[in-house]
Amino acid sequence: MRHRGNAGTGFSDTLCVQNVIGTSHDTAISRNCNTWARRFVSTGVSSRLIAHFYSGQLAANNFCKIYEGSDDQGKLVGTLEGGGLSFPVIVESSSAYISCVTNLTSESVWFRIQAVTSCEEDVADIPYNLLSPMFPSYYPNDAGCVWRFQMNSSRTLMFQFSNFTTETCCDFLYFKNEAGKVDKFSGVLESFDYTVTATNLTVLFLSDSSVHSTGFNATVGETNL
Structure with missing residues (x-):
């Protein structure tokens, strides 16, 4: 660190x-x-x-x-x-x-x-493709991007990440549902799945002022798990 x-x-x-x-x-x-x-x-x-x-x-x-x-x-x-x-x-x-x-x-x-630099999107339709800014090119410094997933009922969503590379110490992808459950990811990760149950889910990507990378790419779908 x-x-x-x-x-x-x-x-x-x-x-x-x-x-x-x-x-x-x-x-x-x-x-x-x-x-x-x-x-x-x-x-x-x-x-x-x-x-x-x-x-x-x-x-x-x-x-x-x-x-x-x-x-x-x-x-x-x-x-x-x-x-x-x-x-x-x-x-x-x-x-x-x-x-x-x-x-x-x-x-x-x-x-x-x-x-x-703000960027945001309200997401109502699933499936959805979640991308870091400018993916597969390097994301910008000082990014503050928000995605708001708003469903009409509670759903279990699966984020299937095929790529994930950020600065480990300082560039983070956050998730928070309406119950207050918070998760955070950063660094170089192998392809992985992230599952969360929510009616309203906020996703935030935050980068600092130096050392950027290619970011992430995830397919978002509904699961019965």
């Missing part, structure tokens, strides 16, 4: 609370802060931000709340929960405020917020 510095300029009030201007911000969440917070203003052209943990997990009952704007008086758009794998939070704004409670967390947790 390699951890990169900020692609921006940080104006620090303390180690625990900082103002950051840039296209992205990578940082370890300190376990020694009563309040850990970041005010992030993007200098990128996109008005979509994505916040996520790319290494480690917060302890149960710890969390990070993500707001639009410069403080916690803005719209609460999502929460990165502790105690397990957390689905990234999408912020449809060029600025965000992140406030975390970390008093029970003992392991290192790495946080990233970045401006991304």
Whole structure:
């Protein structure tokens, strides 16, 4: 695992609370802060931000709340929960405020917020072919692509991946169903099947600002398994 510095300029009030201007911000969440917070203003052209943990997990009952704007008086758009794998939070704004409670967390947790190039699709018809952007060419850096599978009843979907190659540390494909089940894949994987039961399923592909690859190709169908 390699951890990169900020692609921006940080104006620090303390180690625990900082103002950051840039296209992205990578940082370890300190376990020694009563309040850990970041005010992030993007200098990128996109008005979509994505916040996520790319290494480690917060302890149960710890969390990070993500707001639009410069403080916690803005719209609460999502929460990165502790105690397990957390689905990234999408912020449809060029600025965000992140406030975390970390008093029970003992392991290192790495946080990233970045401006991304947005792409999205609502999927209602199965079968479907799920492709990373520009597949089979290399996907772009700073991609934030969302697919929303919306069915009229609960179905068990099988994603049959014939190709899967992403940067292991930093480029991820996430799945989340309406029950809150979250799964994440990255790296170089042999062909494999992924099965999930859902009425509403969100799929998110997220890449960072360096080291891209060919991505993935999956056929999506319904199964009785």
